[in-house]
Amino acid sequence: xxxxxxxIHDIARALxxxxxxxxxxxxxxxxxxxxxxxxxxxxxxxxxxxxxLLASNLRKNITNTIGVVLPRISRHFFSSVIQGIEExxxxxxxxxxxxxxxxxxxxEKNIIETLAANRVDGVIVSISMxxxxxNHFECLKSRGVPLVFFDRHCDIPGYxxxxxxxxxxxxxATQHLIEKGCKKIIHFSGxxxxxxxxxxxxGYKAALIKNDLPFRSDYVxxxxxxxxxxxxxxxxxxNDKLEFDAxxxxxxxxxxGAIKCLNEEGIRIPDDISIVGFSNEPISTVxxxxxxxxxxxxxxxxxxxxxxxxxxxxxxxxxxxxxTIILDSSLxxxxxxxxxH
Amino acid sequence: xxxxxxxIHDIARALxxxxxxxxxxxxxxxxxxxxxxxxxxxxxxxxxxxxxLLASNLRKNITNTIGVVLPRISRHFFSSVIQGIEExxxxxxxxxxxxxxxxxxxxEKNIIETLAANRVDGVIVSISMxxxxxNHFECLKSRGVPLVFFDRHCDIPGYxxxxxxxxxxxxxATQHLIEKGCKKIIHFSGxxxxxxxxxxxxGYKAALIKNDLPFRSDYVxxxxxxxxxxxxxxxxxxNDKLEFDAxxxxxxxxxxGAIKCLNEEGIRIPDDISIVGFSNEPISTVxxxxxxxxxxxxxxxxxxxxxxxxxxxxxxxxxxxxxTIILDSSLxxxxxxxxxH
DNA sequence: AATTAAAATACAATCGATTGCATTTTAATA
DNA sequence: TATTAAAATGCAATCGATTGTATTTTAATT
Numbered sequence: 153x154x155x156x157x158x159x160i161h162d163i164a165r166a167l168x169x170x171x172x173x174x175x176x177x178x179x180x181x182x183x184x185x186x187x188x189x190x191x192x193x194x195x196x197x198x199x200x201x202x203x204x205l206l207a208s209n210l211r212k213n214i215t216n217t218i219g220v221v222l223p224r225i226s227r228h229f230f231s232s233v234i235q236g237i238e239e240x241x242x243x244x245x246x247x248x249x250x251x252x253x254x255x256x257x258x259x260e261k262n263i264i265e266t267l268a269a270n271r272v273d274g275v276i277v278s279i280s281m282x283x284x285x286x287n288h289f290e291c292l293k294s295r296g297v298p299l300v301f302f303d304r305h306c307d308i309p310g311y312x313x314x315x316x317x318x319x320x321x322x323x324x325a326t327q328h329l330i331e332k333g334c335k336k337i338i339h340f341s342g343x344x345x346x347x348x349x350x351x352x353x354x355g356y357k358a359a360l361i362k363n364d365l366p367f368r369s370d371y372v373x374x375x376x377x378x379x380x381x382x383x384x385x386x387x388x389x390x391n392d393k394l395e396f397d398a399x400x401x402x403x404x405x406x407x408x409g410a411i412k413c414l415n416e417e418g419i420r421i422p423d424d425i426s427i428v429g430f431s432n433e434p435i436s437t438v439x440x441x442x443x444x445x446x447x448x449x450x451x452x453x454x455x456x457x458x459x460x461x462x463x464x465x466x467x468x469x470x471x472x473x474x475x476t477i478i479l480d481s482s483l484x485x486x487x488x489x490x491x492x493h
Numbered sequence: 494x495x496x497x498x499x500x501i502h503d504i505a506r507a508l509x510x511x512x513x514x515x516x517x518x519x520x521x522x523x524x525x526x527x528x529x530x531x532x533x534x535x536x537x538x539x540x541x542x543x544x545x546l547l548a549s550n551l552r553k554n555i556t557n558t559i560g561v562v563l564p565r566i567s568r569h570f571f572s573s574v575i576q577g578i579e580e581x582x583x584x585x586x587x588x589x590x591x592x593x594x595x596x597x598x599x600x601e602k603n604i605i606e607t608l609a610a611n612r613v614d615g616v617i618v619s620i621s622m623x624x625x626x627x628n629h630f631e632c633l634k635s636r637g638v639p640l641v642f643f644d645r646h647c648d649i650p651g652y653x654x655x656x657x658x659x660x661x662x663x664x665x666a667t668q669h670l671i672e673k674g675c676k677k678i679i680h681f682s683g684x685x686x687x688x689x690x691x692x693x694x695x696g697y698k699a700a701l702i703k704n705d706l707p708f709r710s711d712y713v714x715x716x717x718x719x720x721x722x723x724x725x726x727x728x729x730x731x732n733d734k735l736e737f738d739a740x741x742x743x744x745x746x747x748x749x750g751a752i753k754c755l756n757e758e759g760i761r762i763p764d765d766i767s768i769v770g771f772s773n774e775p776i777s778t779v780x781x782x783x784x785x786x787x788x789x790x791x792x793x794x795x796x797x798x799x800x801x802x803x804x805x806x807x808x809x810x811x812x813x814x815x816x817t818i819i820l821d822s823s824l825x826x827x828x829x830x831x832x833x834h
Numbered sequence: 835a836a837t838t839a840a841a842a843t844a845c846a847a848t849c850g851a852t853t854g855c856a857t858t859t860t861a862a863t864a
Numbered sequence: 865t866a867t868t869a870a871a872a873t874g875c876a877a878t879c880g881a882t883t884g885t886a887t888t889t890t891a892a893t894t
Contacts, residue, residue: 155637159850170874175851185872200635205610206556207850210547211879225591226572234566238593247607250566250591252579266588269546294541296496408779438749440781500880511844516881526842548880552849 158201167195178203209271217247218461219267221260222278223304224252227405229431229450230278233302236454237276244462246273255376257282264288274298274461276454279306281376284345296471298464302457303448307347312464312474314457316481318348321446322355324483325400325428328444330363332489334398334426337365339372340385340406349374352402352430370394377402382409390417397425398489404429404436404445411439411488427488441487449479499542508536519544550612558588559802560608562601563619564645565593568746570772570791571619574643577795578617585803587614596717598623605629615639615802617795620647622717625686637812639805643798644789648688653805653815655798657822659689662787663696665824666741666769669785671704673830675739675767678706680713681726681747690715693743693771711735718743723750731758738766739830745770745777745786752780752829768829782828790820 160178164171169188177184177192178201184192209215220237222230234250241248249272253260260280267275268291275292277299286306292299300312329337339356342349353372360367373389375381382401386409389396401407407429414421421427421441429436429445436443456477464472501519505512510529518525518533519542525533550556561578563571575591582589590613594601601621608616609632616633618640627647633640641653670678680697683690694713701708714730716722723742727750730737742748748770755762762768762782770777770786777784797818805813 156635160852161850171851172853172875173873175853176873179852183872188872202632202636203610204551204612204850205607206547206551206612207879208852209879210545210551210881211850211852213879215547224572225566225575226569228567231565231567266546269544271545271547291543294497295543435776435779438776438780440779501882502880512881513845513883514843516883517843520882524842529842545880548849549882550849551851552880552882554849 156200156202158196158199159204160201163192163195163199163201166199167191213271215247215271215273216245217249217270217272218458218465219249219251219263219270219272219275220277221251221253221263221267221275223255223280225250227431228433228435229303229448232450233278233454233457236451236456237458238454239451240455240458240462246462253280255280255282257284261288265291268292268295268297272297274300274465276300276302276457276461278302278304279346280304281343281346296468298461298468300457300461300464302453304346304348310474312460313476314453314460314479315348315476316448316453316479318351319355319358321430321481321483322352322400322402323359324355325352325430325446326356326359327363328483328485328489329398329400329426329428330359330365332398332422332426335365336396337371337398337400338389338394338396340377340382340399340401340403340410341372341374342377342402344374349402356400371396375406377406379405379409379412382406383413384409386410386413390419398427399425400428402430404431404433404443407443407445407488408433408435408439411441411443415440421488422490426490428483429488432484436486441490444486444489445484447482447484449481453479497541497543499537499540500545501542504533504536504540504542507540508532554612556588556612556614557586558590558611558613559799559806560590560592560604560611560613560616561618562592562594562604562608562616564596564621566591568772569774569776570644570789573791574619574795574798577792577797578799579795580792581796581799581803587803594621596621596623598625602629606632609633609636609638613638615641615806617641617643617798617802619643619645620687621645622684622687637809639802639809641798641802641805643794645687645689651815653801654817655794655801655820656689656817657789657794657820659692660696660699662771662822662824663693663741663743664700665696666693666771666787667697667700668704669824669826669830670739670741670767670769671700671706673739673763673767676706677737678712678739678741679730679735679737681718681723681740681742681744681751682713682715683718683743685715690743697741712737716747718747720746720750720753723747724754725750727751727754731760739768740766741769743771745772745774745784748784748786748829749774749776749780752782752784756781762829763831767831769824770829773825777827782831785827785830786825788823788825790822794820 160171160174164174174192177189238248251263302314305313341353344350357367373385399410429443432445432447436445501512501515505515515533518530579589592604643655646654682694685691698708714726740751770784773786773788777786
């Protein structure tokens with residue numbers, strides 16, 4: 153099998169012209185006569201020419217590619233963010249490289265370095281649960297590669313962010329439970345190194361205090377918020393005979409775990425225990441009972457993050473001031489918090 | 494803000510040696526003395542050197558990257574395939590570029606061309622529902638870029654495939670319904686241009702025939718198998734007063750739609766109507782009733798596809814014969830086909 | 835100390851496309 | 865037809881790393 157390796161030089165030779173003219177013709181430069189352009193395009197087609205973007209990007213020092221790093225693509229929230237990113241990026245002629253950290257710091261670090269080495273023009277990130285420092289972003293910063301965080305951002309200033317108000321959302325979720333008559337509200341939280349979990353937790357606390365309910369630290373359970381964590385936490389609560397009438401989980405997955413466990417144990421939701429999740433995963437509309445949760449505008453988040461990133465990419469000479477965009481989130485009231493107690 | 498742009502030449506100049514030695518030192522070549530290597534590595538670190546993979550890849554004519562093109566990453570089946578691909582690829586030092594066609598032919602075509610232009614070493618594909626020809630893979634074939642299809646493959650010979658036996662799976666699903674006493678089985682099918690849907694359909698047909706049940710073409714409904722399709726199809730069946738006691742859907746999503754619709758209408762599952770889906774999406778364990786479905790070994794499929802691809806990449810000089818690997822699938826019996834009628 | 839093989843380093847071409855500047859060709863004007 | 869500006873094309877350096885070959889240095893041997 154012979155392998156096709158046609159370059160602009162081959163085309164140039166075939167037409168007995170200079171390769172610079174071929175290059176210009178192929179990028180539709182006005183500096184090439186229409187007639188020549190046609191000849192070149194025709195010959196390129198005929199010879200099966202395929203532009204080598206490695207060479208082009210190397211020379212131009214631009215890849216028209218943005219990197220996306222997030223915990224896992226299978227989470228609906230993240231895949232809807234990706235949708236938003238791709239929409240906004242393709243519209244502007246950018247390609248998107250999607251990478252998942254799988255919640256591992258080491259992987260995240262590797263990915264960032266690979267993206268940097270591949271000279272992406274900018275990067276959009278939602279950090280992993282293991283990430284506690286931000287040194288691995290240095291390789292981007294030092295090369296002036298724009299960076300935008302979404303959702304799982306970092307707390308140090310100097311970065312661009314697209315977020316929701318997690319404090320408010322945590323507050324709303326808890327307030328909702330309180331209004332339904334719940335008084336002993338468990339909170340499933342995530343790693344406190346992540347701002348989002350800290351803020352959701354603070355919102356929870358604030359709502360308790362505002363309603364003159366006691367805050368008890370043994371009501372707060374910090375895990376990685378997997379489904380198995382949700383199940384195990386709930387089981388432990390029941391075994392420990394800790395009295396509670398509600399759970400506010402900082403994500404849907406752990407909330408689903410709780411529901412499965414409670415269903416298993418024959419405990420009625422929401423009659424005995426009410427539950428609120430976070431993120432509005434599709435599964436929350438299907439589980440029995442359906443899950444009250446906080447909706448995050450994933451697609452919009454992706455779009456806004458991309459717009460912000462592209463703005464920074466395009467103003468690279470005169471770096472912009474870091475920006476933080478806060479989007480609206482809202483509580484979706486479903487069966488898991490159905491009736492007042 | 495000054496931008497870091499250190500090259501091997503800068504390092505070479507700083508140490509008053511030749512850049513070729515720097516290059517060799519950085520890739521740990523035995524041709525450089527240990528002492529020199531140490532000096533170079535130290536200086537590289539100190540100057541914040543970051544290898545430019547564009548240049549490296551251009552020169553080496555290898556990117557150590559494989560492209561993955563599939564309909565959508567949010568489907569659990571596909572994201573588990575990705576997991577398998579990444580595991581197998583990273584193990585061998587390859588990077589993975591994930592791209593979603595969103596079931597659109599045009600996007601698929603663009604993606605393939607971009608991957609080709611970016612000189613990926615190989616590509617793994619599951620085609621979109623709109624794909625009816627394979628000319629857009631020519632740009633890979635002509636350059637000798639290895640290609641492996643999984644799940645949604647193409648019927649023309651000369652390609653590598655990793656599949657399940659869709660005919661058998663379709664047969665099993667239908668046979669299962671028949672054994673549960675169902676006699677009037679609707680089949681939700683997808684575009685017949687895709688082998689998988691054709692084969693699942695043929696399996697369905699074969700099971701009917703084997704059991705002396707009549708095949709009726711008005712029992713077969715061909716759509717894109719979205720959830721809304723599932724709902725609309727089911728509603729139409731009910732409106733048309735077509736008698737049926739089971740549905741075999743060629744994917745879970747449409748089956749979920751059917752369940753939602755039937756639940757809505759107060760029709761009991763599985764008492765009145767039994768349902769079998771396809772792919773074992775996580776949601777199928779959560780819906781009420783839980784959904785009987787065909788499990789596809791996603792992770793393994795990804796691994797095997799990657800192994801096959803890498804084998805082809807590594808034997809590029811002496812092209813291998815196209816290979817088709819068939820993996821086992823199995824029916825998972827859940828509530829939606831619970832009792833015999 | 836001379837010889838020689840081996841080890842270390844340097845030189846220079848190369849990957850394929852882009853682009854500023856120089857040169858040639860074309861067409862318009864006097 | 866000569867002049868000149870504009871249009872088209874050509875030349876050659878460049879992006880940053882790699883690599884085959886040549887040269888120099890080192891160390892081992894006699």
